[in-house]
Amino acid sequence: MSTALRVVVVGAGIVGAAVARVLARAGCEVTVVDRGATAGGTSAGGEGNLLVSDKEPGPELRLAQRSLAAWARIGDELRDELPAGFPGLELERKGGLVVATTGAGARNLLAFADTQRAAGVRAETVDGGRAQELEPDLTPHHTTAVYYPEDLQVQPVAATEALLAAARRHGARVRQGVEVTGPVLSSGRLAGVRAGSTTLPADAVVLAAGPWSGLVAERLGVVLPVRPRRGTVLVTSRMPARIRHKVYDADYVGAVGSGSADLQVSSVVESTAAGTVLIGSSRERRGFDERIEARVLAALAAKALLLFPFLADVQAMRAYGGFRPFVPDHLPVIGADPRLPGLWHATGHEGAGIGLSLATADLLRDQLLGTAGGDLDPLAAEFRPDRPTLLPHLEGSTP
Secondary structure, three states: OOOOOOOEEOOOOOHHHHHHHHHHHHEEEEEEEEEEOOOOHHHOOOOEEEEOOOOOOHHHHHHHHHHHHHHHHHHHHHHHHHOOOOOOOOEEOOOOOEEOOHHHHHHHHHHHHHHHOOOOOOOOOHHHHHHHHHOOOOOOOOOOOEEOOOEEOHHHHHHHHHHHHHHHHOOEEEEOOOOOOEEEEEOOOOEEEEEEEEEEEEEEEOOHHHHHHHHHHHHHOOOOOOOOEEEEEEEEEOOOOOOOOEEEOHHHHHHHHHOOOOOOEEEEEEHHHHHHHEEEEEEEEEEEEOOOHHHHHHHHHHHHHOHHHHEEEHOEEEEEEEEEEOOOOOOEEEEEEOOOOOEEEEOHHHHHHHHHHHHHHHHHHHHHHOOOOHHHHHHHHHHOOOOOHHHHHHHOOOO
């Protein structure tokens, strides 16, 4: 296909921003629309983690490894694409430390790390002394720990705005406060979108609306099983830096992979450049319920104290919540929708969208433009909308 395609990207979070940038760089006429502000949804509510430590061997881990390689390059690329003095990404190579506090947790963690090492992940089992060197305030009552030096962190809003700014420099238009209300169809093909009384013609529409993707897809005439999964983060007051890495308990991987709608809480603790400590992580499917609840905050705090007892004396400053785009088989949806030609998806990353955004954009660009192997890339098939594990959810229900 010609790179002079007109493309509408629905969603101005980090995935939509990454897609807009690579397509604009390839010569496409790109328009990004969002019903709210840029980086105003899931991207603003995340912690900015770029992780391999929480992913079991399989397609998502391979996508994460590609994305980490892209994140290693993006700083230099953006320095060439953006004007001097543009704010940086706050990319930190802080590494992750996964801690087990029970015998069963230790066995599961060590087995999990073994499978990851076989898939090319650097996972270093550390003894008690080494764990205390990495995190001096870590509880001594842990049974084992695994260090992941490849884990990174980025400021997600800064990264999103930088990618959008780069897309603009390559000719993309970004329109805030524009809500997609329906499709523009031509001979059975999606030929654009309606936004109120406005029509935006397009050769391709890329749906990158995060947890709202299911709702937008329904307006365009297809079922897409992307649903919101709520998360809450507790934020402490500022303090001298005492937590050096992203530290979480071994239960975190199980909570991420759970399909339950019930509340899942595991301990994830990390410092920010501003001096606060972020305490997560919760997962719960309750639609777009935005309430911050004491029961969730209490569970987060209790879990965090198991890892860092000193936090008992630290003041909590605020809490915030957000929605992750949940998909039943726990894999992103990337690629062309076979039911509606002209519709493409880049969504469903749940809590990994920040980390997976750059590789997602590359994968979608190669398929949409038929470049660099495109559909011949074996990884592309793993995220197709009509993959076997997702196919039963595409019909018979609405998001």
